[in-house]
Amino acid sequence: MSLKGTFKDKLNSSRFLVTGEVSPPKGIDFSPAIQNMKSIQGFADAINVTDNQCATLHMSSMAFARLMIENGYSDPVMQMTCRDRNRIGLQSDLLGAAALGIPNILVMSGDHPKCGDHPTAKPVYDFDSVQLLKTIQNLKNGYDFSGARLSASPDFCVGVVSNTDPNERLQLMKLEKKISFDVDFIQTQAVFDIEMFKAFLEKIQSDIPIIAGIIPIRSAQMACYMDANIPGITIPNEIHERIQASDDPISEGMKIAADLIKQLKPICRGVHMMPVGLHTYTEKILKKANVFE
Amino acid sequence: MIVTKAKPFDSILPFAEGRKNIFILGCNVCAAKMKTGGEPEILKLVGQLEEAGHPITGWVLPTAACSIRSFDHLISKNEKIKDADCILVMACGSGTSIVSSLTDIFVTGTNETVSLGGCSGFDLSERLCVFCGECNIGDFSGICPNARCPKAQMNGPCGGSKNGKCEVSRDSECVWYLIEKKMDSIHSIPKLHDIQMPKNHKV
Numbered sequence: 001m002s003l004k005g006t007f008k009d010k011l012n013s014s015r016f017l018v019t020g021e022v023s024p025p026k027g028i029d030f031s032p033a034i035q036n037m038k039s040i041q042g043f044a045d046a047i048n049v050t051d052n053q054c055a056t057l058h059m060s061s062m063a064f065a066r067l068m069i070e071n072g073y074s075d076p077v078m079q080m081t082c083r084d085r086n087r088i089g090l091q092s093d094l095l096g097a098a099a100l101g102i103p104n105i106l107v108m109s110g111d112h113p114k115c116g117d118h119p120t121a122k123p124v125y126d127f128d129s130v131q132l133l134k135t136i137q138n139l140k141n142g143y144d145f146s147g148a149r150l151s152a153s154p155d156f157c158v159g160v161v162s163n164t165d166p167n168e169r170l171q172l173m174k175l176e177k178k179i180s181f182d183v184d185f186i187q188t189q190a191v192f193d194i195e196m197f198k199a200f201l202e203k204i205q206s207d208i209p210i211i212a213g214i215i216p217i218r219s220a221q222m223a224c225y226m227d228a229n230i231p232g233i234t235i236p237n238e239i240h241e242r243i244q245a246s247d248d249p250i251s252e253g254m255k256i257a258a259d260l261i262k263q264l265k266p267i268c269r270g271v272h273m274m275p276v277g278l279h280t281y282t283e284k285i286l287k288k289a290n291v292f293e
Numbered sequence: 294m295i296v297t298k299a300k301p302f303d304s305i306l307p308f309a310e311g312r313k314n315i316f317i318l319g320c321n322v323c324a325a326k327m328k329t330g331g332e333p334e335i336l337k338l339v340g341q342l343e344e345a346g347h348p349i350t351g352w353v354l355p356t357a358a359c360s361i362r363s364f365d366h367l368i369s370k371n372e373k374i375k376d377a378d379c380i381l382v383m384a385c386g387s388g389t390s391i392v393s394s395l396t397d398i399f400v401t402g403t404n405e406t407v408s409l410g411g412c413s414g415f416d417l418s419e420r421l422c423v424f425c426g427e428c429n430i431g432d433f434s435g436i437c438p439n440a441r442c443p444k445a446q447m448n449g450p451c452g453g454s455k456n457g458k459c460e461v462s463r464d465s466e467c468v469w470y471l472i473e474k475k476m477d478s479i480h481s482i483p484k485l486h487d488i489q490m491p492k493n494h495k496v
Contacts (some may be wrong), residue, residue: 083444087491109451112443112461123443130448131491145491163452170473170485174449177488189452231455 007046007104008157011185011209013130017270018286019077019187019211020279021048024064026057033064041073043286045270046104046188051079052225055116062093065246066100078102081110086126087135087145092260094139098154106159106187107132107178130174132179133160140182159185163232164212166199179208187272189232190215192239196264201267209269214261216275216285217253220244254281258288265291295323295385295410297404299334308401309342314350316377318367318392320358320384320447326412338383338403349377350377350472353418358388364395394416409440425492432484434475439492441468447489458461 012019020040025033037047049068051061065076078097085093097105107129113121126133135145142153160178163171179186186206190213191197197212204210215233217223220243227235239256246252261271271291273282286292302313309315313418317335324330332354339349351373355361367374374380380400382389408420423440430437439445443461453460457470476482 109446109453110445111453114443114461115453125445126494127491128444128446128448130488131301134488135489161452168454169482170449170456170469171452173486177448177486180488229455231453231460 006157008184009076010045011157011269012117016265016291017045017209018043018291019046019048019270019272020044020282021050021272021274022064022068022279023050023053024059024061026059028059030059030064030067034067036278037068037073040273040282043292044273046077047073048077048079048106048272051081051108051110052116053079053111053112055083055111055118055121057117062097062100062102065097065102068143069101075104076102077104077106077273079106079108080132081108082125082127082129082132083110084121084124086124088120089124090127090132091135091139094136094154094156095150098156104157105136105161106161107136108161129160130177130181133158133178133183137181157184159187161185161187162191163189164191164197164200165232165234166196166203172200172203175204179206180290183190183208185269186210188213189230190226190274191260191264192233192235194260196234197264198267201288211270211272212264212268213272213274214257214285216281217243217249218259218276219249219253222276250281254285256286257285261286261289261291265289294326294409295387296407296410296417297324297327297385298327298407299329299383299404300402302338305338305381305401305403306345306347308381308399309345309347312347312379312399313381314373314377315342315347315381316350316371316374316398317352317381317383318351318358318374319354320382320388321354321355324358324384324388324404325354330388334383338381350374358382359391360385361391361395367395429489432487432489433472434479434481436468436472438468438474441471445465447491449485474477 022033022037030102049061049065052058061078065078068076077288109129113119113123135160139154142150160183162175186208223235223240223243226233243252317338317375319330319335335352342349351371353367353371361475377398380398381403382392383403386406400411409422410419411421420440425439438447444451448468454467457464459467476485
């Protein structure tokens, strides 16, 4: 179960960490999303709050992160994309988040509006993720992007995301740029190929805690779809074969996830659980993987 | 070259309603190249409007609609423009704006202005430049990520790039894939490690 202390403290420990992810509601009834949070808050060392994921309108990640705090969870990770706000909006929300007690920020570019439910929206991308990280570093040092002094500065624990294909050298180059700005943790796209992930770790050669993404597979079709369509995801044939041969793909998907976590435990600092939908099986998977022992 | 696309005729018609003296002005540079404002397109629009019951007073095809000396210069080419109560400009938004700045007559454009692009042979390339006013295209050997990446990613590809294709359209190549190929061919990949700072959007 989760250690005492903040997520930042835990990142500085040697413990294998577990993070999860919840989506704010599409509307203002936040109870089901809080229930989802509660299903993992007992063991999650941090819980991400998605920022209009898939470029699809939801309640703001900042508002829901604050609601998580008010409902008993102190370590939300507010995801922040560069898609919807210019440099004034991004910095303003960062100052607001700090004032609301949100301790962790995860920076990403964000899916393009064309991929979501408002395809005619203006894509902003005034900053890219590297530039936003540089600006967060400035804010932490007490200055805004224009160099003006802040009355008090935020002290975020800052994370970045990455794909794990060791052959994508420009994506690795971008990750190196990101982690040059006082980054506290890296969360990765879902890992299915351990050898590929090991090669990625070797290429990165970083002391920054790396938390590997886990998506439990629920069907053979889902595995094929992710393998073919989701950037950064590669699923080895052996996993396809296991899920195709199973009469109970959900259970087999849980076993596969647990097997992956067992193999990841000795080589990285934690796992980031990203089920499609609710965290119904997250605790069972982690138990199967002996994470709590 | 400014890339334009002709608006549907039905969306031009309302501007012709109630006008007695419609005048058409084309552009013999970009719009002519794009087949949205050269002589054949002007004559086609004349025919369509006349068929719809809107006789045309006259037309003119200046070299570039965005670079007109004066209204008197247009009069010298076709004096009917003096009597017009509506000028339809078959050019880009810039050309339409210049024409409007020369006269009090009602002016509108017949094209959508899409981007700054270009062509080599018959291949049209759209959105090669977004007029940022802070050009650093040399950092990428002539391929601008600010213009050609839908997310304007200046420091490397986003996580949505897959097999060299763009997240927004899997039919399009990721501009960072093109940059990587080009920079690799000139042994300049290390140059891409420089951190690019945000653009200055101050007008």
